[in-house]
Amino acid sequence: MFALVNTRPAHAPGILGRLTAHHASFISSEFHYRKGTEIYGENEPAEYVYQVVSGAVRSYKLLSDGRRQIGAFHLVGDIFGLENDETHRFTAEAIVDTNVRLTKRVCLERVARVDPAIAHNLLIMTNSNLRHAEDHMLLLGRKTALERVAAFLLEMDRRLTGVDVVALPMCRRDIADYLGLTLETVSRALSKLHAFGALNFLGSNQREIMLVDRDQIARLNA
Amino acid sequence: MFALVNTRPAHAPGILGRLTAHHASFISSEFHYRKGTEIYGENEPAEYVYQVVSGAVRSYKLLSDGRRQIGAFHLVGDIFGLENDETHRFTAEAIVDTNVRLTKRVCLERVARVDPAIAHNLLIMTNSNLRHAEDHMLLLGRKTALERVAAFLLEMDRRLTGVDVVALPMCRRDIADYLGLTLETVSRALSKLHAFGALNFLGSNQREIMLVDRDQIARLNA
DNA sequence: CGACGGGTTGATTGTCCTCAAAGCCTGTGG
DNA sequence: CCACAGGCTTTGAGGACAATCAACCCGTCG
Structure with missing residues (x-):
């Protein structure tokens, strides 16, 4: 399992890094995506949560005529695809050749239900995404x-x-x-x-x- | 204490409405704001969490030269000012004469620490705010x-x-x-x-x- | 080599902003 | 009761900033 708190550089584990051992359900594997390939699509079931090990990822929404809005770039160490929701709200694509670690979302949620510290970290991360989106609204609307x-x-x-x-x-x-x-x-x-x-x-x-x-x-x- | 899940109309209590009794720390009071008055300012300590009882509220950020971006409107039943953070990230103002219920943020957090259901509801609400902000980024950036x-x-x-x-x-x-x-x-x-x-x-x-x-x-x- | 992707720069267009004027409604005070 | 001011909205005219369309350059790779 990767550290739940989104720290960078990636080799600095979040405060939960040490909890890995006694949460057997936290099986994480690593995966490689070639430049330009899709990691998941908007509205697909959110099966996994991801962390960038190397490379970079873009998350975006499309309008029907192809206009695209990238909501965030995910860089080394960033966790993404965490929707607290059954389906992804963005499409995620590797910008360059990218390695990610991934964990099943349901495992994460199961652990979060019994471990308040992990649950709290989910909130922290969601909140951090929210703050970024709020700042970006100001940029997009007024700058x-x-x-x-x-x-x-x-x-x-x-x-x-x-x-x-x-x-x-x-x-x-x-x-x-x-x-x-x-x-x-x-x-x-x-x-x-x-x-x-x-x-x-x-x-x-x-x-x-x-x-x-x-x-x-x-x-x-x- | 008002219902944590953001339901409307306001008289329909969220699933936590019934928990009020045995959470003594959930003292909530009601307050009136005249049209145009500030409820809290950006970067002020986030002391309370609010729910609109009647009226409407705008949450906005300002640039140094006065350009304004309203991030959200809060209508009857909506909960706002919940930042999961020490300070408010928006200024909130009553758009019309408005009544709000309010609860001390620290109380909410204290209860959330021992009651997983409440903690989960904080996450749900933050996540709902995040979804709105994500959709709004698409609107502001590309429509x-x-x-x-x-x-x-x-x-x-x-x-x-x-x-x-x-x-x-x-x-x-x-x-x-x-x-x-x-x-x-x-x-x-x-x-x-x-x-x-x-x-x-x-x-x-x-x-x-x-x-x-x-x-x-x-x-x-x- | 030649095609292709990515980047810069120029010319022109278009959408939205700015500036301005006028109408309407409300409230206030003579 | 009426006059008038102020807030809010609409509408028009002109301008500006970013989009569009287009050409070109450069590096990479088949």
Whole structure:
């Protein structure tokens, strides 16, 4: 069983890591998903709960005509697919080659019923997802394109533990669908931040970004 | 103590209503807020949890320059201010003259620690808030103005138990700040729906809306 | 090589925002 | 009782920001 509290880096076990031993029902296995493959689909029965071991995952909803809203990116250490519900409310896909650990949801719930500490951790995690969604509503409803991209960079800077440089696993279209923009607008905003001297591009594919002036970016984030 | 499960109408107690007697710590009192007054502010210590007895409440976040995003409307029967957290993440204001019941958060948490049923209900409620926020992210990130207003009408139609006619407690600006639009755009969308023959206005202030063609409105909702 | 995916940049369009004016209703005070 | 102010809503005109459409560049891989 993986640590219930969503900690990062992944090798730092949550406070429940040590409980594994005496919860026999917590059988967890590991699984690999190739870049671009679906892990589960919206409205499918929620059979498992997942934790990212390596790689990255996007969770999204689709409108009937294909418009997509990514609700969250799941990075190394993140737990996802925990719906407290019979069915998944998002589709989850591997953004890059990804390894996940998984546990049967019903096992988790069975243990939670007898172990208040685990039950409490489920609440903590759901609450943490709620807080993220609330903040994201503000971003999607009221921030400008530049503010959204700045907020995105700061979020990734915080969550990706890279030294100095943010190595984004996702393409511009994913970022756009996360921020409620188009990929062109994201690209333009990044170019503008580059022109401002707030960041530099490193890799050949422009996905490695060095945040030169975090304060400036933070000021842009309303 | 009010029912923990968020039921409506308010006089239908949740499954925990009967537990009141033997949880002495569940002291709840009632309070009145005049139209427009603040119930609690963002980042204030979360001392109480609230339930709307009559009236309506808006929960919102502000950006530094005054842009506002309303995260939710709380209608009769709704429980709000339950943050599972030390501080409130929204500001809550009475939209109209409003009566609320309130309970000390710490009491709730104390009871939840010993009563798994109550703890489970906290999770259910948090999860329900999360689902709403997730759906709202899709609306804010990817829907057009007309689709947003259609979705809003359907939500209010579902949640307000009025017979046939939706009696909105909030002004156009509140609707706009909920939908990530301006009040003029909301007004224009409603006029367009009226022109389509999808709805009719009843009251003198245009807040009573009869949904004539729910199917048409539902089709607009992507 | 050539196709493809991903990214940037430019030109144009369109949706929604901004600014403005007017109507309606309510409440208040002369 | 009427005058008038203020809040709320609608509607119009113009503008701005992001979307759309399109071209091009670059790296990778068959």
